[in-house]
Amino acid sequence: MGQEYQELSYHSDPLPSLPEAVSVGGSAGIAAQLRRAIVEGAYGLNERLPAERELANLFKTSRGTIREALRRLQELGMVDRQIGSGTFVTYRQFSEHTEIADVTSPLELIEVRLGIEPQIVRLAVANATAMDIERMRKALLKVEAAAGDPETFSKADAEFHLAMAECTRNRLMVWLYQLVNETRSHDQWAAMKESILVPERIAQYNAHHRHLYNMIAKRNLDSALDTIYDHLDTARNDLVGAVRTRPN
Amino acid sequence: MGQEYQELSYHSDPLPSLPEAVSVGGSAGIAAQLRRAIVEGAYGLNERLPAERELANLFKTSRGTIREALRRLQELGMVDRQIGSGTFVTYRQFSEHTEIADVTSPLELIEVRLGIEPQIVRLAVANATAMDIERMRKALLKVEAAAGDPETFSKADAEFHLAMAECTRNRLMVWLYQLVNETRSHDQWAAMKESILVPERIAQYNAHHRHLYNMIAKRNLDSALDTIYDHLDTARNDLVGAVRTRPN
DNA sequence: AGTATTTGGTATTTATTTGGTTTAAACCAA
DNA sequence: TTGGTTTAAACCAAATAAATACCAAATACT
Incomplete structure (x- = not known):
């Protein structure tokens, strides 16, 4: 049972190798073809593959064989399957790895x-x-x-800060802040949100937001500056707390 | 529907697989189509999408499916929905930095x-x-x-400031500053360079540069901050002077 | 000011799709 | 024989889709 996996995973990385040498029949061959289609981008990340019964027709084989092939892809971590929904690609293209957001730490972002x-x-x-x-x-x-849901709060928070950026009437500033926001909304922070964005912290952030709005509307620069520094300091301390392994 | 793929069955050696074209189907496919329409500009920022019942007719599907598709777009933060009003685009199109440079004024850049x-x-x-x-x-x-030539000085000046940015060891900061630098080096400023970068002004800038280098090397934060503010204030005043139509 | 229309939000029921599982039969190579 | 693979058929459970009705907020019209 393990032999076929070696054949798949060993020459796996970029090249299709030569599957014909192994008499490309059966589930192993179909798995190899599907894997190749995925790594070559025929099916992008999070895209859905044809249904099992459909694949069975396409490959002129039985559904059981297709299932065996898909099971191998699942064990390779390339696809995820959901009852009633379909089989979805989880394989990431290499080019998608190089984004700035992926190499930016939370502290760097706060800085x-x-x-x-x-x-x-x-x-x-x-x-x-x-x-x-x-x-x-x-x-x-x-x-x-x-304020009730960390996920939607996080998005709305980003929009609020962007609205503030638009108040500058400086297009370059808005554009740069959009880029910062993109880094911010990257799913790298997903786990951190849960631990940081507890109701009381959200309430504190929102107090900052309201005060920022009021002070900008009243053109009170000093108080507004105090608030934004307070806001970001709070966020920074929360991040440091979230990555701390032992309480002090 | 599967008939066309008969001869492409898995026995054939040369890349037989053509199981594509399933990505569209159900709410996921409709969401993908709408998303593409938005990012391609078919619906601009704050523009209203057709009503749910209208979209249901257009896509020949049920309103529930349309709602599911719109829900996904909402989760992506591309769209905002209001009862009694409609579904509105919140997605902001990124312009390339070449375009940003075209609409950025010198004062905006200094800010x-x-x-x-x-x-x-x-x-x-x-x-x-x-x-x-x-x-x-x-x-x-x-x-x-x-220091002798405004053109090469301008390039070397940008490199110096970028070297300073790299001292932060903050990749996001470096990346952002590179984008700012691209705006800076846009040929929009070519005419201005000639009038601003006279030898004595270049000498003053270079005095700032040398002092910045010394203070960073000596870890003297206060003096370094004084210098960078002085540096940018000088640049701002030079710009205001350069765009001033009448001397004061 | 009040009424009517439009729009998104919600709920319910039914049908369809899809992966998961089981069973049985046939075939092949060691 | 023995173990493994493929094919085929039927059924299950979860998710989605479809159709329908009604509600509430916003807007348009009179």
Whole structure:
């Protein structure tokens, strides 16, 4: 039972090797073809493969053989299967590994935000129009309404900060902050969200948000700056706490 | 439907597999189509999508399926929905940095640098390694050697500031600063260089550079911060002077 | 100001799709 | 024989899709 896996996993990485040498019949051959189709990008990440019965027709074989082939792909960690839904690709192309978000640590992100966001506050206080303030208010209501769920709160929080960035009326600043936000929303942080975003912490963040909105609307630069520094310091301390293995 | 693939069965040696074209189907496929339409600009920011019942007719499917597809788009943060009003696009299209450079004014650029570079100085003082300092020293010598020609000085100046960014040991910061630098080197500023970068101004900038290098090497944060603010203030004032139509 | 329409939100029921499992029969190579 | 593989058929459980009705918020119209 183990022999066929060696054949698959050994020459696995980039090249299709030569499957014909092994008399490409049966489930092993079908598994090899499907694997090759996936690594070559015929089926992208999270895309659905044809249903088992469909594949059986396509390959002119029985469903049992298809199932055996898919079982091997599943053991290789290339696909995930869900009853009633289908078989989905979990294999990541190598090119998708090189994103900045993947090599950015939470502390690095906070360091960058500590540079950009206070400046955003300064420019927002100086340049925000009534329309900008109104957009910010809507974003504030949205993030406050999302206080119950860490996931939606996280998205709404990003939108609020982006609305604040738009108050600067500086397109380069908005563009840069969008890039920061993209890094921020990368799924690398998913696990951390759960442990950090407890209700009381969300409440504290939202108090910061509301005060930021009020101070920008009132053009109170000093108080707004105090708040954004407080906000980011809190976030930084939370991150350090979240990665700490032992309490102090 | 499977008939066409008969001769492509798995016996054939040369890449027989053509099981493609299943990605579309059900709510997942509809979500993918709508997502593509949005990112390709068919529906712009804040624009309204057709109503659910309309989409159900268009896609020849049930409203429930449409809702499921829209729910996925909402989870991706691409769309926002309001009762009685409709579904609206919240996805912001990224323009390439070449385009961003075209719509960025010199003052906007300085405003962004005023946020980022002081933070770079703080992190550089804290994190720079001996190797980083050495790279910075070489960049300093290069920019000082280029004092004679505004064009080469401008390039060497950008390299010096990038070397400083690399002292932060923060990859996200370096990446962002590279993007800022690209905006900076856009030929939009070519005309301005000639009028601003007179020899005495270059000398002043280089004095800033040398002092920045020394203070970072000596880990003197306060003096380094004073210098970078001085540096950027000088640049801002030069820009305002350059775009001023009448002398004061 | 009040009414009617449109729109997204919710719920329910039924049908279809899809992977998971079992059983039985046939075939092949060691 | 023995063990392994393939084919075939039937059924199960979970997820999705479809059809329908009704609600609530926002908007348009009178």
